[in-house]
Amino acid sequence: MSAKHHKVRVGISIGDFNGIGPEIIMKSLKDKAITEFFTPIIFGSGKLFTYQKNIFKLQHNFNYITEATQAVGDKINMVNLIKENVNVDLGKPTEESTKMAIDSLQAATEALMKGEIDVLVTAPINKDEMMKHGFAHAGHTGYLEEKFGKKGLMFLVTDDLKVAVSTHHIPIAQVAESISKEKIKKQIKMLNQCLIEDFQIPRPKIAVLGLNPHSGDGGVIGKEEIEIISPAIKELFDNGVLTFGPFPADSFFQPVKYKNFDAVLAMYHDQGLAPFKTLAYEEGVNYTAGLPFIRTSPDHGVAYDIAGQNIADETSFTEAIFTAIKIFKNRKEYNDLMTNRMQPRKNAAANGVDEDLPQEKHS
Template sequence: MSDKIKIGISIGDVNGIGLEVILKTLSEAKIMDYCTPIVYGHTKVASYHRKALGINDITFNVINNAEAANPKKANLINCWEEDVKIELGVANETGGKYALLSLEKATEDLINGEIDAMVTAPINKHNIQSETFSFPGHTEYLQERSKSKDVLMFLMNDTLRVGVVTGHIPVAEVPKSITKEKIVRKLQLMNESLKKDFWIEKPKIAVLGLNPHAGDNGLLGKEEQEIIIPAIQEAFDKGIITFGPFPADGFFGKGSYKQFDGILAMYHDQGLIPFKTIAFGSGVNFSAGLNIVRTSPDHGTGYDIAGKDLADPSSFMEAIFAAIHIVKNRREQESLLKNQLRTGGKIVETAFDLKDDAN
């Protein structure tokens, strides 16, 4: 029995670029050196994309369940029986229906421990809506399915990690959705994740202001003085090394982000626009705070380039490697904690001493 990490892969919208980046990623033989990939989809859909793209250097080992996965091959589980009419580049009900079937099966196996982590290809947040999926996106869906109290959308690459206080909500609803308690909780999630998932012993976290110039001492808004600064102080009092609030434009424009291990933005575009400008193509979306490991690439369905062999698989490949590293880090930490219990609380080596070995 192989001890390689099993990475489940949901295929996303069948009319988008999800299967293209999956096929291109799994065509790289080195992937199988680090994990056992299991795609949740259907052989005929995969074959359609292979032919459309002219990708001939990958074949799938078709299995009935994750336990049967071959650690030396790319594996595939058929999640439905019927034929699917694929219309590349078209947003329709078909794309949403089969994206959801793939996601549901992969999530079920992840929660049941059949796979170690999940990497999700992009969905269309509109056509996937159904009686069983009424969420703004993957993050909220996985929070409910895993019965997690809270979750942090965490975008990352080698040099930049950005989380958001409010996720997929209209900009008009952002100010009333920001509370001191929510900011403190997101800072706690970020701090815990930086320690547990990335093995940063004493994370330094920057907090962005909501308003231009971080409110300019109340001239451009009161949220900084009434909510954000008290939240930063409370988090600091709890032992979280936190600074801010910083004006978002100058913070990224001057490269101040390079001095911090994590950055907490107030809303989606405030954090994701600079992140994707700096890290697009190498960025990964990680759902921090869950008791499961899920990552995804930092791009969408790419309908405009679907089937044209133009999709860059770099971000998807980075998402797989990020999932592998996080699973390894969590396993090592669990092992160290068990060792601590056996030795009466004394650990000679800490998780942070072993960081290089785990990565």
């Protein structure tokens, strides 16, 4: 079946169920026609979701299964990880909610790696609580990098604004020592390829922000721009990657500036995410670029302060679902195109023809 007509199997991890995870998941799936577009597979608890759907007065019917391979295409499927009752204490993390967040993520990731789901969409987690209970990573990205054996890039996206960050969840005091010319080059290459494959932008233009105020002011406020960032940009540009900068971060995120580029690489978390979430909070999606599998999430947290009040906005989670589906189809089409492009060359080589050499003309 072609990528265009394949009904994508969307795996969903539930995050911390004492936050807004189950609420935004169910609100995103409330339209009964939603299963015509994709097959949802939630890794959670039937009793938990039944309890919470009653709180939010939602009319969902779940198809309970024991593994993702049993999913039915026209239903909202629930891989029932826990059959016992679950203690819900909305508004604060508990050992039970934290453990289920870990179990849900691990089960969904395993299904993704086995090919039982096509993409993974993750609801918000409480990173601190998960680490207290044995989770070894300060977020989804590090966990997925370890599972997939490849470095990823935190990439926040909308149709109009796409921002990646060079350093992820680390203290500000460690940012400067965590950047290097080679690292930035690798990340820009990854970002460039992601834009080509996953977002169908043939010749991406990438802006790079400076690390220091005013991009170092010619070395007066720091030399990272001169010694690390600018050389990386120049080397890539000279080799055909359309990379520009470094730009001062304090004035870059004006519409007349950022809209001239297809993506932005910021040097650290808040430098990129603060303006992104200000400009695109409701529709923003967190995408882990550069990995062999597709994972997206909303660009907000667990929101304990509004949990259970039926006021959580599901827009970002809905966007995360459809962004994952779009990327899956774009990537499949790109891979099919590359395969078809290489096939004539393989056939020619098998017949002893070197396509790189001019062929003799016959009259």
